[in-house]
Amino acid sequence: MSKLVRVIDMQRCMGCRACIAACHVENHFTPGSPWNVMIENEVGVYPNVRTTFTTINCMHCEDPPCKTVCDAIGINAISKNEFGVVLIDYERCIGCRYCIAVCPYGVPQFNEKVESLYPGQEQTPYEAIPAEQRDPLHRKKAGVVEKCTFCWHKLEKAVSAGKTDRIGKDPEYTPSCDLVCPVNARLFGDLDDPQSNVSRYIGKKKAAQLKKEYGTHPQVYYVLEGGGF
Amino acid sequence: MLRPIIVAVLISLSGFAMAEDETNSDTHKELARLAEKIRSGEIDVGKDYSMNEKTGRFHIIHADKLMLDCTTCHQGKAYRKDYLLVGKDKAYPARAKGQYQRSVCLGCHQKGGIARRWYNSSTEP
Numbered sequence: 001m002s003k004l005v006r007v008i009d010m011q012r013c014m015g016c017r018a019c020i021a022a023c024h025v026e027n028h029f030t031p032g033s034p035w036n037v038m039i040e041n042e043v044g045v046y047p048n049v050r051t052t053f054t055t056i057n058c059m060h061c062e063d064p065p066c067k068t069v070c071d072a073i074g075i076n077a078i079s080k081n082e083f084g085v086v087l088i089d090y091e092r093c094i095g096c097r098y099c100i101a102v103c104p105y106g107v108p109q110f111n112e113k114v115e116s117l118y119p120g121q122e123q124t125p126y127e128a129i130p131a132e133q134r135d136p137l138h139r140k141k142a143g144v145v146e147k148c149t150f151c152w153h154k155l156e157k158a159v160s161a162g163k164t165d166r167i168g169k170d171p172e173y174t175p176s177c178d179l180v181c182p183v184n185a186r187l188f189g190d191l192d193d194p195q196s197n198v199s200r201y202i203g204k205k206k207a208a209q210l211k212k213e214y215g216t217h218p219q220v221y222y223v224l225e226g227g228g229f
Numbered sequence: 230m231l232r233p234i235i236v237a238v239l240i241s242l243s244g245f246a247m248a249e250d251e252t253n254s255d256t257h258k259e260l261a262r263l264a265e266k267i268r269s270g271e272i273d274v275g276k277d278y279s280m281n282e283k284t285g286r287f288h289i290i291h292a293d294k295l296m297l298d299c300t301t302c303h304q305g306k307a308y309r310k311d312y313l314l315v316g317k318d319k320a321y322p323a324r325a326k327g328q329y330q331r332s333v334c335l336g337c338h339q340k341g342g343i344a345r346r347w348y349n350s351s352t353e354p
Binding site: 032034037039041042043054056057063065068069072073075094095096097098100101102103104105106107109210211212213214215216217 | 278279280285287310311313314315316317318319331332334335338339340345347348350351352
């Protein structure tokens with residue numbers, strides 16, 4: 001069994017936003033519903049000040065409150081698979097937004113209407129790809145909630161090819177945001193493997209989860225740098 | 230000389246504190262009773278699973294039945310600068326009561342709280 005986790009090293013991140021751009025392209029970003037954002041925070045006291053950069057995406061919690069609340073009202077649109085990836089089924093989602101209310105990280109995004117990247121202009125060829133030709137997780141729909149999937153459409157390929165050991169190593173089986181980082185501030189891999197890059201990095205750099213007080217056990221770890229987290 | 234006066238002041242203050250504790254405890258018990266009645270269906274909160282302020286269960290439960298003031302959850306229009314939240318910079322509807330602080334939910338919805346459990350305790354392994 002694998003427990004897929006991401007490590008984000010804030011001490012290395014320089015705020016270039018390549019990961020944000022990669023996510024937008026890979027996951028058919030629509031305005032108003034970002035899956036991956038960067039929060040800039042100024043820390044220190046003048047003149048000793050600096051900016052820290054924190055990219056936030058879905059934490060794929062081990063005890064996801066979004067799933068708990070969705071199940072509690074009998075919708076069951078949110079699932080957590082055997083690799084620890086939390087996914088939303090757009091066909092089941094009723095857009096109640098309770099998952100948004102309970103997520104401590106504000107991750108789920110309600111897609112009020114599917115807007116064009118360039119309002120008032122024609123859709124780009126990329127946006128015009130018909131829903132049936134897209135991965136189900138990229139079939140954007142108004143009135144439902146969406147969020148980061150850990151690029152499940154890529155991980156799924158590794159699972160069907162029996163190459164789960166290559167997740168986080170081969171570009172085709174690794175989330176796009178983790179591939180493009182120019183300063184290697186992002187890692188992705190299996191935490192259940194003590195020899196994996198993520199296991200070693202978490203141990204070596206003392207990476208921690210955000211907002212632990214909620215007891216959700218996030219599967220994204222941060223090497224923290226300043227700020228009151 | 231001053232000692233009896235200080236003692237008298239301390240006694241009266243502790244009396245206030247105890248009274249306040251009792252009031253808080255009573256309020257808490259009343260909320261717990263209401264929460265149980267909502268869960269059991271004794272109090273009807275409708276079937277509209279939405280955030281609608283008038284008809285949605287969310288606001289009916291918290292604002293109408295539990296009578297929580299808007300400011301219990303809603304704060305200003307913007308979050309603190311270091312607050313880590315994906316939708317932090319999203320434009321907020323002008324007529325809405327403001328962003329809400331998720332930590333407020335922990336008071337009742339964490340393991341051991343009076344409401345349904347959405348969160349585990351922070352120390353749980």
